Amino acid sequence: QQQVKQSPQSLIVQKGGIPIINCAYENTAFDYFPWYQQFPGKGPALLIAIRPDVSEKKEGRFTISFNKSAKQFSLHIMDSQPGDSATYFCAASLDSSYKLIFGSGTRLLVRP
Amino acid sequence: ETGVTQSPTHLIKTRGQQVTLRCSSQSGHNTVSWYQQALGQGPQFIFQYYREEENGRGNFPPRFSGLQFPNYSSELNVNALELDDSALYLCASSRERGELFFGEGSRLTVL
Numbered sequence: 001q002q003q004v005k006q007s008p009q010s011l012i013v014q015k016g017g018i019p020i021i022n023c024a025y026e027n028t029a030f031d032y033f034p035w036y037q038q039f040p041g042k043g044p045a046l047l048i049a050i051r052p053d054v055s056e057k058k059e060g061r062f063t064i065s066f067n068k069s070a071k072q073f074s075l076h077i078m079d080s081q082p083g084d085s086a087t088y089f090c091a092a093s094l095d096s097s098y099k100l101i102f103g104s105g106t107r108l109l110v111r112p
Numbered sequence: 113e114t115g116v117t118q119s120p121t122h123l124i125k126t127r128g129q130q131v132t133l134r135c136s137s138q139s140g141h142n143t144v145s146w147y148q149q150a151l152g153q154g155p156q157f158i159f160q161y162y163r164e165e166e167n168g169r170g171n172f173p174p175r176f177s178g179l180q181f182p183n184y185s186s187e188l189n190v191n192a193l194e195l196d197d198s199a200l201y202l203c204a205s206s207r208e209r210g211e212l213f214f215g216e217g218s219r220l221t222v223l
Contacts, residue, residue: 006154034211043114043202043214044155089154097143097206099168102154 004092006103013080014111021075021106023090030092035075038087080110116205116215124221125193133188133218137205144186147202198222
């Protein structure tokens with residue numbers, strides 16, 4: 001019940017495309033759903049986060065869509081750029097600072 | 113840059129040895145969390161420290177222990193190292209109930 005399942009494992013898109021990464025969770029008590037971006041040799045960096053009282057949140061080119069009834073959320077990257085090539089992790093927790101449960105990650109490659 | 117600094121960045125140990133990893137939190141943050149990230153996996157929560165007390169623990173054995181100091185910096189200690197302990201160890205700091213900011217990690221290799 002503590003798992004967060006992430007798909008796909010890897011994703012290749014052309015520059016300007018809209019990669020979509022999906023996550024599913026089981027614990028309905030989760031209250032905070034962030035997405036992190038990680039470059040090789042670096043720590044994860046918070047991109048955007050959402051709470052279950054809204055269905056969508058946009059920050060720049062990044063959008064989270066949240067479906068509470070299906071217990072799923074997804075990350076969309078608009079107008080993707082080669083600099084967006086990284087590993088993306090979804091996560092879920094009961095609180096923004098406590099015990100994040102991470103998905104297994106999606107390696108995104110954006111071709112020029 | 114998140115303002116969270118970790119040391120050392122890389123280290124190699126042999127099975128059975130002990131290791132101490134250090135973390136300086138971002139200014140104004142009073143909570144430190146430690147995560148283990150195995151190669152190709154997502155980070156896994158080890159434990160969190162708040163006001164120098166352990167404030168929750170993940171599914172890690174007691175040979176993983178930690179400390180938080182009055183200046184909110186922290187240490188992660190791992191005793192009796194095993195081969196499976198080879199991973200990137202990430203420290204993250206936050207304000208109480210705030211967002212996590214991760215350091216760049218300490219890469220531990222156990223031979």
